[in-house]
Amino acid sequence: xxxxxxxxxxxxxxxxxxxxxxxxxxxxxxxxxxxxxxxxxxxxxxxxxxxxxxxxxxxxxxxxxxxxxxxxxxxxxxxxxxxxxxxxxxxxxxxxxxxxxxxxxxxxxxxxxxxxxxxxxxxxxxxxxxxxxxxxxxxxxxxxxxxxxxxxxxxxxxxxxxxxxxxxxxxxxxxxxxxxxxxxxxxxxxxxxxxxxxxxxxxxx
Amino acid sequence: xxxxxxxxxxxxxxxxxxxxxxxxxxxxxxxxxxxxxxxxxxxxxxxxxxxxxxxxxxxxxxxxxxxxxxxxxxxxxxxxxxxxxxxxxxxxxxxxxxxxxxxxxxxxxxxxxxxxxxxxxxxxxxxxxxxxxxxxxxxxxxxxxxxxxxxxxxxxxxxxxxxxxxxxxxxxxxxxxxxxxxxxxxxxxxxxxxxxxxxx
Numbered sequence: 309x310x311x312x313x314x315x316x317x318x319x320x321x322x323x324x325x326x327x328x329x330x331x332x333x334x335x336x337x338x339x340x341x342x343x344x345x346x347x348x349x350x351x352x353x354x355x356x357x358x359x360x361x362x363x364x365x366x367x368x369x370x371x372x373x374x375x376x377x378x379x380x381x382x383x384x385x386x387x388x389x390x391x392x393x394x395x396x397x398x399x400x401x402x403x404x405x406x407x408x409x410x411x412x413x414x415x416x417x418x419x420x421x422x423x424x425x426x427x428x429x430x431x432x433x434x435x436x437x438x439x440x441x442x443x444x445x446x447x448x449x450x451x452x453x454x455x456x457x458x459x460x461x462x463x464x465x466x467x468x469x470x471x472x473x474x475x476x477x478x479x480x481x482x483x484x485x486x487x488x489x490x491x492x493x494x495x496x497x498x499x500x501x502x503x504x505x506x507x508x509x510x511x512x513x
Numbered sequence: 514x515x516x517x518x519x520x521x522x523x524x525x526x527x528x529x530x531x532x533x534x535x536x537x538x539x540x541x542x543x544x545x546x547x548x549x550x551x552x553x554x555x556x557x558x559x560x561x562x563x564x565x566x567x568x569x570x571x572x573x574x575x576x577x578x579x580x581x582x583x584x585x586x587x588x589x590x591x592x593x594x595x596x597x598x599x600x601x602x603x604x605x606x607x608x609x610x611x612x613x614x615x616x617x618x619x620x621x622x623x624x625x626x627x628x629x630x631x632x633x634x635x636x637x638x639x640x641x642x643x644x645x646x647x648x649x650x651x652x653x654x655x656x657x658x659x660x661x662x663x664x665x666x667x668x669x670x671x672x673x674x675x676x677x678x679x680x681x682x683x684x685x686x687x688x689x690x691x692x693x694x695x696x697x698x699x700x701x702x703x704x705x706x707x708x709x710x711x712x713x
Contacts, residue, residue: 342637374529382530390537394544401548404555411641412609412634488638 313434316441323445329422330453331502336422340454341491342413347470350458351451352406356399356414358447360391361423362440368431369439375432384427385418392417422450457494461485556631560600560615564589567617567627568598576600582703589617596620599704602631603696607688610634612643614692618658622704628653628693633685640685649686652676653693658701661694 314322329335339357343349364387368375375383396414399407407414417423426446431439462468465485467475484490524531564571564587571589579588587600599618604611612635617627630644643649655672656662662676664687669675678686 371529371533376526376529379526379530383533386530386533386537390541393541397544397548397552400555401551404552404559411644412637415634 313430314438316438319430319434319438319442320445323442323447324449324452327446328449328453329425329446330450331456331499333422333425334499335425336420336450338416339413339420340457340495341488343410344454344458344461344491344494345465345486346462347455347458349406349409350454352399352403353410353413353417354447354451354454356392356395356410357417357420357422357450358443359395360388360417360420361426361447361450362443363391364388364423365426365431365439365443366436368427369434369436372432372434380428380432381424384424384432388423388427389418422446456498457491460494460498461490465490556613559631560587560602563615563629564600564617567600567615567629568619569626570597579707581707582700584700586700586704588708596708598626599708601696601700601704603692605688605692605695607633607635608640608682608684609636612685612688612692614689614696616693616696618697618701618704620708622697622701622708623658625653625656625658625693625697628689630689635682635685639679639681642679642682643685643689646679649677649679649689658697661698662690664690 323329325332327333330337330340336357339353343353364384367387368384371383392415395417396407399410399414426439426442430442434442459469462470462485463474464482467473467477467479467481482490485494561573561576564573564576568589570591572592575590575592575594576587577590579586581599584601586602588596589598589600591597598620599622601616601618602613603616604613606612611632612630613632615629615631616625617629618624619626628650630650633641633644635641635643652669653662653676656674656676657672660674662674664678664683665675666678666683669677676686676690
């Protein structure tokens with residue numbers, strides 16, 4: 309069967325910037341707001357989500373001809389929940405401290421709509437190669453989104469980057485950046501910048 | 514082939530779902546069997562590292578596992594080898610999922626010296642304050658074990674047998690208090706007897 313729709317390369321590139329899940333589609337806001345007060349938890353979350361997304365996309369694509377349309381969400385959720393549980397147990401076994409920091413947000417990847425969106429939009433319709441490229445691209449886009457927010461929040465909120473001090477001790481840590489409002493403010497400013505920039509580019513073109 | 518009308522029997526509809534459930538279930542069981550010992554080991558390390566926090570004066574290295582009243586508990590000793598208390602694991606249903614706790618008790622199990630939440634999946638931003646809010650843990654310190662602790666929705670005084678509920682997380686607060694009450698009720702007298710026995 310010839311697959312229609314975007315090619316693997318298009319899927320891969322679209323996921324990173326043009327259809328960035330965090331900054332363009334505004335999907336997966338729960339981890340975006342919840343675990344971005346440090347770069348380490350943000351990157352761990354992005355890694356766990358990437359693992360689940362890639363596995364779920366590949367498995368869904370492999371079974372796409374067998375899935376009954378009206379049972380597809382059930383099948384997607386079953387697949388996603390399995391890989392989330394595996395990711396959660398691995399974190400508990402090999403990164404217990406990080407697992408405690410992320411707490412319930414790892415199990416909550418099950419309801420991260422980025423993953424179910426990619427299963428529905430891409431993996432259920434296209435071949436394994438394209439689905440895998442799509443998952444990697446979107447994962448990189450998600451990592452970029454979480455990374456951007458968490459770098460700003462950790463530097464301003466704690467004066468550190470990945471736990472290493474980058475601002476002088478005299479820096480008055482912006483407590484608000486460690487707390488939830490900092491996530492909303494930073495996300496809003498980044499979104500504003502992205503929209504302003506793409507608007508300007510569209511106007512020139 | 515119309516989408517709206519049901520067609521085919523149960524198996525033609527659901528074979529994939531049933532197959533996936535079995536396959537994923539087997540995969541999860543394999544992961545669980547492989548990783549469970551490591552996760553238990555991590556929890557044990559977390560437990561041991563919390564001993565000085567939970568029992569004042571206790572030394573981390575000088576703790577011993579003991580079986581008291583059918584439960585595995587940690588006896589905590591100070592630097593001179595004197596038993597200063599107990600660390601008792603406890604678990605029960607929270608608002609969202611199981612809450613796993615450590616309860617610190619003095620040697621005669623008559624006073625709670627601290628609690629620590631090992632594992633919880635309570636609502637982020639509300640129920641998870643049982644771990645995040647130091648204040649909530651502090652309510653338990655110095656509480657007598659004679660009578661069950663009560664959750665109240667007002668300011669409390671230390672050692673009064675009352676725990677102040679966290680705003681927006683009454684169920685989680687009551688769950689933690691309930692788990693502590695239950696465990697203390699089960700083990701307090703056995704622990705006191707065991708401590709007295711080991712001193713003689």
